[in-house]
Amino acid sequence: MGKGAKVDTFPPEDETGSARFDRIYCSLRDRICLLDYPPGTVLSEVALAREFEVSRTPIRRVFHRLEFMGLVQIRNGVGTIVTDIDLKTFKETYDLRKRLAEMMGELSPVEITATHMTQIDLIIARAREIETHRGNYDDLALIANDTQRLLSDLTGNTPLREIAELLYIRVARIWFTLLPQFGWDEAISGQLHELREIRSGMADNDIRAVGQYRSKDLQRMMNLLGRSLVGS
Amino acid sequence: MGKGAKVDTFPPEDETGSARFDRIYCSLRDRICLLDYPPGTVLSEVALAREFEVSRTPIRRVFHRLEFMGLVQIRNGVGTIVTDIDLKTFKETYDLRKRLAEMMGELSPVEITATHMTQIDLIIARAREIETHRGNYDDLALIANDTQRLLSDLTGNTPLREIAELLYIRVARIWFTLLPQFGWDEAISGQLHELREIRSGMADNDIRAVGQYRSKDLQRMMNLLGRSLVGS
DNA sequence: CAAATACAATCTGTATACAGCTTGTATTTG
DNA sequence: CAAATACAAGCTGTATACAGATTGTATTTG
Structure with a gap:
């Protein structure tokens, strides 16, 4: 899954230290989140050091960040x-994310700009484009990622934004793993439904509504999960 | 502040890798949180490597964790x-902590045990003991730390607990910096008041009440801070 | 044959030398 | 004298050799 979805950028000539770190970190993070490296995969320091053309030291730094x-x-x-995630932690994380989503509009809300509307419209357009591409879970995952990123932009409270991102990154791939169990129609229609709800809240410049929609959709995902586990 | 409050333990003979890391990390974290290293202090890799009798490598690992x-x-x-914290971030963090405190009792609450009651009683006893030791802000800081740790133990939702701890660590020292501005009587009586409220909630086995007391007290701290800034 | 044991392969952890970056200072230059 | 410049000191970043830990495997031993 996701193998062809992302192209790792080549290192620029004048790359500074922290830029290199970010490049490698984001590459590995995305590979894990998009299931290129599924849970249980053993990552090799030396192999990755060769691939990114650095020594083990920067790779180790990235590993420790990924561990954190x-x-x-x-x-x-x-x-x-x-890592894999046990169901208890997964559920606890979703319970917490649900609450944090509600806070998004309540703690120092931001003003919706035309740029934000352009972004949500673009994401919706992409979702509609793959609507009939049954089984294209890779692109659906990318759309979910970009949705989260947009919601981050709409979160005015900085620590809240950081934590919401952290929790998303922790559990996103588990969600992606479960997606196929729900079937394509359920998955894509749910995503489109959420996107349209979010858009309506944004159009009203009502961040609080956006947060409540997101919270409701996280609850919906939990319900789907429960059904899926009972049904299997 | 805090110079004599903490004695760094000697390394045991059979210390394993991660234990060493934890030891050094906790030492430096506490020194920063208890203002042994006030904001702006430049930490030296080589000096700390000498002190802990290791090379720069483990110290760098700890530094990156502290940065995170x-x-x-x-x-x-x-x-x-x-680091220092600007007031905007400080306020945003407190707003968030206030909300997270309320969640403590709502997301998978834990059962209060006799051990927990012993702990809170011990903390209250320590607070009463220093009640007349005017200006003993060091011990007051340690009491605040242990209070946070006890509340962590009462937080059943693991991600919530981790995040509450993270946010506490981020802003605790800023709070300690401001404490003397409020005066000893205000500081110690406020702390004792909070501790007794928490104890009453615990005695009723009502985690929700404990969380609401904590939230209220965080709000009270914010109010004190606002007054202090206006008054100065 | 079964169980304990010794060992080798492979991984992360550590130490250390060196490279690159930043900044204050002394020097040069108009 | 003022401003630009060259430089040196000190810091973090990187590369690499080596030490320590773990685990699967082959060997020994009853």
Whole structure:
């Protein structure tokens, strides 16, 4: 999943230290989140060092960041393994995300700009474009990612934004794993429904409504999950 | 402040890797939080490497963790500097912490045990003991830290607990900096009041009430801060 | 044959030398 | 004298060799 979805950028000539770190970190984070590296995958420091044309040191720095984000577990003498999430933690995280979504509009809300409207319209257009491409879960995942990014832009409270992003990154890939179980129609129509709700709230310049829609949709996902687990 | 409050433990003989990391990380984190290293302090990798009898490598690992926690800023060619917090971020963080405190009792609440009651009683006893030791802000800070730790133990939702701790660590020292401005009587009586409120909620096995008390007290701190800033 | 044991392969953790960046200072230059 | 410049000191970033930990496997031993 997602193999062809992202092209890793080549390093520019004058790349500074932190830019290189960000490049490698974002690459690996996205590979994990988009399931190029599924849970259980053992990441090799030396192999990645060769691929990114650096030594082990910067790779290790990235690994420790990924561990802090909850995406890998580093074990001495064993290796660095992409984490899985137990259902209890998954549910707790979604419960919390649901609450944080409600806060989005209540803590220092931002003003909706024309740029924001352009962004949501573009995302909706992309979702409609793949509506009939049954089973295109890769692009659906990218759309979900961009939706989260847009909602981040609409979150005025900085710490809240950071934490919402962190929790999203932690559980997004688990969600992506479950997506196919729901079937394409349910998945894409749910995503489009959420996007249109969000857009209506944005059109009214009502961030509070946007947050409540998001919260409701997270609840809907939890319900779907519950049904899926009972049904399997 | 806090110089004599904490004794760094000696490394045991059979110390494993991650234990060493935790030891150094907690030492430096506490030194920053308890203002042994006030904002603006430049931390030296080589000096700390000498002190902890390791090479620069583990110290760098700790520095990157501290940077992720928001306690230091690492700048290439310059140094690693203990951060300060601007008032906007400080207020945003408190607004968020206030909301998270309310959630404590609502998301998977835990059962209060006799151990928990013993802990809160011990903290209250310590607070009463220093009640007449005017200006003993160091011990007051330690009491505030242990209060936070107890509330963490009462938070059943794991991600919520982690995030509440993170936000506390980020802003605690700023709060400690401001404490003396409020005067000893206000500071110690406020702390004791909060502790007794928390205890009453715990005695009723009502985590929701505990969270609401905590939220209210965070609001009270914000109000004090506002007055202090207007008055200065 | 089964169980304990020794070992080798492979991984992360650490130490250290060196490269690159930033900044204050001394020097040069108009 | 003032401003631009060259430089040196000190910091973090990187590369790499080596140490320590873990685990699967082959060997030994009863």
